[in-house]
Amino acid sequence: MDTTIDSLKKLLQERDLRATPIRLEFLELLRLNTPSAVTLSVIQEACHNTDRVTLYRTIQTFLDKGIIHKAHQSKEEVYYALCNSNCSTKAHFHDHLHFKCSSCSQVTCQHLNKEIKFLLPSFQINKVEIHIEGVCNRCNTTT
Amino acid sequence: MDTTIDSLKKLLQERDLRATPIRLEFLELLRLNTPSAVTLSVIQEACHNTDRVTLYRTIQTFLDKGIIHKAHQSKEEVYYALCNSNCSTKAHFHDHLHFKCSSCSQVTCQHLNKEIKFLLPSFQINKVEIHIEGVCNRCNTTT
DNA sequence: TTTTAAATGCAACTTTGTTGCATTTATTGT
DNA sequence: ACAATAAATGCAACAAAGTTGCATTTAAAA
Numbered sequence: 219m220d221t222t223i224d225s226l227k228k229l230l231q232e233r234d235l236r237a238t239p240i241r242l243e244f245l246e247l248l249r250l251n252t253p254s255a256v257t258l259s260v261i262q263e264a265c266h267n268t269d270r271v272t273l274y275r276t277i278q279t280f281l282d283k284g285i286i287h288k289a290h291q292s293k294e295e296v297y298y299a300l301c302n303s304n305c306s307t308k309a310h311f312h313d314h315l316h317f318k319c320s321s322c323s324q325v326t327c328q329h330l331n332k333e334i335k336f337l338l339p340s341f342q343i344n345k346v347e348i349h350i351e352g353v354c355n356r357c358n359t360t361t
Numbered sequence: 362m363d364t365t366i367d368s369l370k371k372l373l374q375e376r377d378l379r380a381t382p383i384r385l386e387f388l389e390l391l392r393l394n395t396p397s398a399v400t401l402s403v404i405q406e407a408c409h410n411t412d413r414v415t416l417y418r419t420i421q422t423f424l425d426k427g428i429i430h431k432a433h434q435s436k437e438e439v440y441y442a443l444c445n446s447n448c449s450t451k452a453h454f455h456d457h458l459h460f461k462c463s464s465c466s467q468v469t470c471q472h473l474n475k476e477i478k479f480l481l482p483s484f485q486i487n488k489v490e491i492h493i494e495g496v497c498n499r500c501n502t503t504t
Numbered sequence: 505t506t507t508t509a510a511a512t513g514c515a516a517c518t519t520t521g522t523t524g525c526a527t528t529t530a531t532t533g534t
Numbered sequence: 535a536c537a538a539t540a541a542a543t544g545c546a547a548c549a550a551a552g553t554t555g556c557a558t559t560t561a562a563a564a
Binding site (some may be wrong): 290315317320328338340341342343344345346347348349350351352353354355358359 | 433458460463471481483484485486487488489490491492493494495496497498501502
């Protein structure tokens with residue numbers, strides 16, 4: 219039987235990273251919040267037993283290895299979320315969209331299912347990141 | 362005759378801001394770089410006679426008054442650019458797009474002339490900011 | 505179980521941004 | 535053109551955020 223922890227361990231080991239308790243706790247936090255992204259301060263609070271420096275290094279390692287990605291929603295805090303399986307040690311592939319709900323204030327990663335490249339005909343587009351604020355579908359229908 | 366400096370002075374005075382040399386130098390720098398956005402470090406280098414604190418306060422004032430806007434291209438540096446005339450002391454109106462060229466590494470503000478709201482049918486969209494990386498039209502045609 | 509390279513924790517440091525207050529200066533009214 | 539004054543600036547001290555070096559601990563491989 220393949221538990222959640224096992225799959226996270228596998229995720230790490232596939233990238234030559236050791237499956238330490240801190241890393242597993244970190245990834246489990248992000249996984250539980252999917253598809254929402256998590257702020258650094260929430261991560262720090264959840265991992266308050268862990269040294270600040272270790273968290274910074276863990277984040278940097280995970281960014282480098284294509285396990286998580288960063289979202290700067292508007293001007294304020296930095297958010298982190300798990301990457302999809304397209305990302306690897308080599309490179310990140312994110313043509314996606316971060317939506318911040320004005321009502322529940324969650325930042326969620328939305329799949330970008332329509333082409334956006336027509337927007338700039340004479341440009342060669344390699345990477346797209348979109349930040350949107352508004353009211354998310356859940357808040358929109360329940361209020 | 363209405364010089365550039367005069368129009369910048371007018372821009373400031375319309376918003377109850379004094380037309381000081383520092384502010385005029387700052388705005389002239391951004392104006393010269395239009396439609397590219399300018400990094401904080403470039404601003405600091407260009408205004409190296411000016412106190413750090415004054416620059417931070419100048420930026421904050423201009424953001425508040427709708428004179429400039431901030432762009433976080435990807436993960437790294439903060440960029441600033443002049444707002445269009447839609448923005449005011451009351452609010453910013455930017456449904457636009459920041460494009461970072463992989464070749465010349467300039468970040469330019471591009472007008473968002475097509476609707477993007479169809480991308481998320483069940484969401485209410487209030488604010489859109491898009492970050493794109495690729496090769497800009499100038500580099501694309503000259504190489 | 506032993507070995508070892510990776511991961512972590514701690515202390516010190518750097519970088520970046522902020523606050524309070526004294527000084528200077530752009531603007532207004534005379 | 536000059537004086538008055540509120541805004542803008544500069545300086546010093548501080549606070550927050552992130553980094554580096556190194557000693558200790560630990561996951562994974564032999």
